[in-house]
Amino acid sequence: MAATAPAGDAPAIVTRGLRKTYRTRRGKRRVAVEGLDLTVPRGGVHGFLGPNGSGKTTSIRMLLGLARADAGTMEIFGTPVPARLPDVVARVGAIVEQPKFFPAFTGRKNLTLLAAAIGVPSQEVGRVLETVGLGERADDRFKSYSLGMKQRLAIAATLLKDPDLLIFDEPTNGLDPAGIREIRHTMRGLADQGKTVLVSSHILAEVQLVADTVSIIGHGRLLASGRVEDLVGGAAGHVRVGVDEADRAAGVLEASGWTVRRESPHLLVEGVDDAAAITRALAAEMLFVRELVPVKADLEQVFLELTSGVDSAGGDVHPEEPRHAAPPDGTGTAARQGSTDDTTTEDAR
Ligand SMILES: Nc1ncnc2c1ncn2[C@@H]1O[C@H](COP(=O)(O)OP(=O)(O)OP(=O)(O)O)[C@@H](O)[C@H]1O
Known part of the structure; x- marks a missing residue:
């Protein structure tokens, strides 16, 4: 069994042999995540990339304790999850589903209510609104915000507890180019403050503009990981x-x-x-x-090279070895545990 890095140096996220199978309404098994080995280094923006249905949301939900893994191990800052999630949850902010805000209340009022509900001093509200660039529009009603502003308010909500790790699942879905740029800018700013941002997306070219490192997955498996410039340079x-x-x-x-x-x-x-x-x-x-x-090569091209010859109708992508452009710093490895061929089911959606 590989040694686990001391919690103080451990990467932000490590998964080993992560697996999740759903049972569909017709009783068939659908493998959503199949032996995923993910390492997200501390600090910077890490793109978690893959086409629709490749298992990104399922992986994030397992990390956050919202779905149960069939097999494998997961750590956040060296703390095994879900077993010890309560020890580390305060260091994590996440947007997985759209948070609900009151349309008639201002952005500031919405966050003030939320801060009171989670026991955060109300002075923090001004700080997080400034961080996401909503300071000037903080006293406008939520319903008057653009989609990009609404999404930035959601990000502000995740910052109230001043977490070290932010997990954003497809945060730019539905946004126009200006909104996408604002979110990129916000993520870059958070990384520049020393936080780790994990952002999932199926639009590789978009994330390439902001990510320091990426993991590319296909059919629930890691295809490549490393620094963007190394992956692109290797293509x-x-x-x-x-x-x-x-x-x-x-x-x-x-x-x-x-x-x-x-x-x-x-x-x-x-x-x-x-x-x-x-x-x-x-x-x-x-x-x-x-x-x-x-x-010039881009991540889209890297992905196409990695999956060339794969049955586009859904045949599995099973490369011999994932491509690691550069091992992320401080990679702690958690040994793979548990059988990977058992089945756990959840309601098919
Ligand atoms: N609750 C569920 N029940 C049954 N199948 C599911 C469920 N959730 C996800 N799946 C299936 O698992 C696979 C992975 O889905 P997942 O949502 O994790 O992928 P994704 O990479 O996040 O995709 P997207 O970019 O479209 O959000 C898909 O085949 C999906 O249909």
């Missing part, structure tokens, strides 16, 4: 090629072993290490390049 570059006689040029490049996509009027050549080799191969056939533009 093979693509090159956009402008050339006359595009069909003949594509044939020449394919015959030389490249994978070529037609993106009329250009060709997109995948996995290129040496762009000059493309020019040479084409020139040898009297085809002359007009344009040769490297296309």
Whole structure:
């Protein structure tokens, strides 16, 4: 059994072999999370990324004690959960479902009521409203807020207890680009204060703009994790090629072993290490390049590479080993416990 890191240095979150199966109304089993090994380092924004239905919400619900795991272990700041969740819960703020606010009350009044209910001094309300950039609109009614402002009020509510770890499940769902930018800005500000922010999303490109580190999951399993720049840097570059006689040029490049996509009027050549080799191969056939533009890799591309060849109709993604771009700092490992092939059920939704 691997040693667990001392609680003082432990990562914000560690899961090992986490598994959750639901039983559907027809009595079938649906594996939502299958052996998930997640490590969220302390400090910074960590993107928890994967397509719809890949198990993000289920994993978060298990961490917060809202759903029971079938197997595996979980720790928050080195404290095993759910067994000792009460010891650590005050250090965690989370938005998993939309919190309810009174539409006719101001943002400040809503938070003041909430603070009283959870035993937080009312002076904290001003602080958290400023933190999320709602100071100037604090005395407007909740119902007059934009969706982005409503979401920032929800974030402010999670900050009342001044937690060290914030968990936001798809916080930008339904927001317009300006609202999304505001939430990104808020998350960055929290990370800059030294807090750890875990943000789940199925929109990889959006989270790439704010995350320091990410974990990418598919079908309930970890596919890759590490620092964004390392993961993106490790993805093979693509090159956009402008050339006359595009069909003949594509044939020449394919015959030389490249994978070529037609993106009329250009060709997109995948996995290129040496762009000059493309020019040479084409020139040898009297085809002359007009344009040769490297296309920067992004997390979307990393994800597509990791899942290429996977049955898009729902076949499992079972890579041999997840890709770890750079082991997150202070990684404490909790040994995997329990059988992973048993079944626990919850009501199918
Ligand atoms: N209560 C439930 N009963 C039955 N199946 C469930 C239940 N909750 C989730 N699932 C199933 O488990 C799988 C994972 O769902 P989950 O909501 O965790 O994914 P997700 O990555 O958060 O997706 P999204 O981005 O759409 O929120 C899906 O196939 C989903 O249909």
